[in-house]
Amino acid sequence: MKIASLVARYLLGFIFLVFGLNGFLHFIPTPPPPGVAGDFMIVLFESHYLVIIFLLQLIPAVLLLINRFVPLAxxxxxxxxxxxVCFHALMAPAGLPMALFVTALWVLVAYGVRSAFARLLQVRASETA
Structure with missing residues (x-):
């Protein structure tokens, strides 16, 4: 399981590094999808909201690839x-398999560092003085 988590971490980091960089450098040509999904993407692009999204892809991708602050990533x-996942499930179903693959990678990596999330998953919060 340790090897699966390691491979998943590198794959997840690489996927988000490529697509995060693509948001800034545009080396993968992607026309807007048809219909409401395209309208949604145009609004996100014109409002510069995607800059934040691409940064939230790039920074964690680098953290995953250099194996630093993995839980934060x-x-x-x-x-x-x-x-x-919501975008592809509701507006552009053609990309849903890749979105689910990325979700599975995220789960594998999270399982590898599950001890970092142990306190978040407690039923009751312990009070500290």
Whole structure:
């Protein structure tokens, strides 16, 4: 399981590094998807909201690849992945398999560092003085 988590960490980091860099450098040509998904992407692009999203992909990707602050990287990528899955599930279903693959990678990496999340998953909060 340790090897699977390691491979998943590198794959997840590489995927988000490529797509985060693509947001700034535009080396993968991507026309807007048709319909409401395209309208949504145009609004995100014109409002410069995607700059934040691409930064939230790039920074955790680098952290995953250099194996530093992996739990923090997962926490930053979690909401991004949820939005990617929702976007593809509701507006552009052609990308859903890749979104689910990325989700599975995230789960494998999170399982590898599950001890970092142990206190978050307690039923009751322990009070400290």
């Amino acid at each position: 997962l926490v930053l990528l979690g909401p991004v992945i949820v939005n990617i």
